[in-house]
Amino acid sequence: MHTETRRPSPLSRTTQDGVPPSGVVTGRADSVRAGEAGDRLRSVWRCSSPCDHAGVRLGVVSDVGWDLRPTFAHHGLDHFFSAWVHSYEHDTEKPDRQLFHHACQEVAVDVAEALMVGDRPAKDGGAAAAGMRAYVLPAGAAPGAHRGLDAVLRLVETGTAHQV
Template structure:
């Protein structure tokens, strides 16, 4: 949320300083990580309900602390291999379709109805799943599939959380699902860790790249905060930043979002690689000198090999 970033300028600072003074050797181990995972779920719920300034500062401080711990853990390990001259200093990662994908429509509907306390016979649920899929749920539809009256909201959805919710409500209305009391649960499911599946090959590639000293950032056209999901899927150990369109009022392929990602990492675009699955959006940084790799569809274990070769060089990638 925009408020989360703004909180760094006020009440969050005092708490941040206390967290960064913490001893790097934390004996709590696994219980500590479990506690942080539970706290992330609480944070996400708080941010959905018009949080106070104090709540925003607390959540901001927690994520700063997670990043600080992750950075220590990664840098304490020796690099897996030396990067050759000319290797990428940073890799920018698209989110949906690249690092992760939404769960199936059946999983989405079943999970949301369970959250809402609604029980539906299996045969009826299957029929409603097909109807939801026909309306473009759970992931939404592309512009070519939308009627003209919905196009303006569709284009705003990644820049404005209210427009994002409005587009989703419109799809739910079109699907005709008979549980108005479940609308909130159906929407929240797409923004929860339970609703996303991380590509195992993407995770392995991120580990390899980060241990080789390459910085990683998610650059996403999205209308809501990804950081709780990154945390709950244990990705913040490897990902050092998250640049989201709604948060900076710029969306791919606008070069602005790519330029800002490089600035935050402190790297030049010519030393940066962008990885995505949609050429029309993810190649926007090429005007700045960013190299781009568009992943093949469907996914597979070798899908990320071109990324490792492009970032590290074939010889280094083969020796991982």
């Protein structure tokens, strides 16, 4: 089991038992709460694995107050992601468009070619302000509920998206 390094951030709304929902550039992290991590991260795997096989570069943009990499590593998902942009490392939070620009630089994709998938319109809308396409999933769904990630996979499978 990995121990997460927690770094307090006055800009992040975090608790010791969970992580607020986070968006991703070219994928998604979903909410990762201690009791829900398995269900939520399974949906990330169902989307990330086909993206990886299709050569789509994935990155995380997150407002959590600690590094998500250990959580993703614990669930065997970290290798799908080449960029990790945590707002606390940049002294800002979503919807600051600079976070989304930084993530695109990290995955080496033009902002206009990227898709951000998230579940908080007010926060994840910063991607649209940055010039990215944005797909906002319904928030508040029960763990394991269908939230619409299949639409992202259809873009990958049909070749519609160069970088999702």
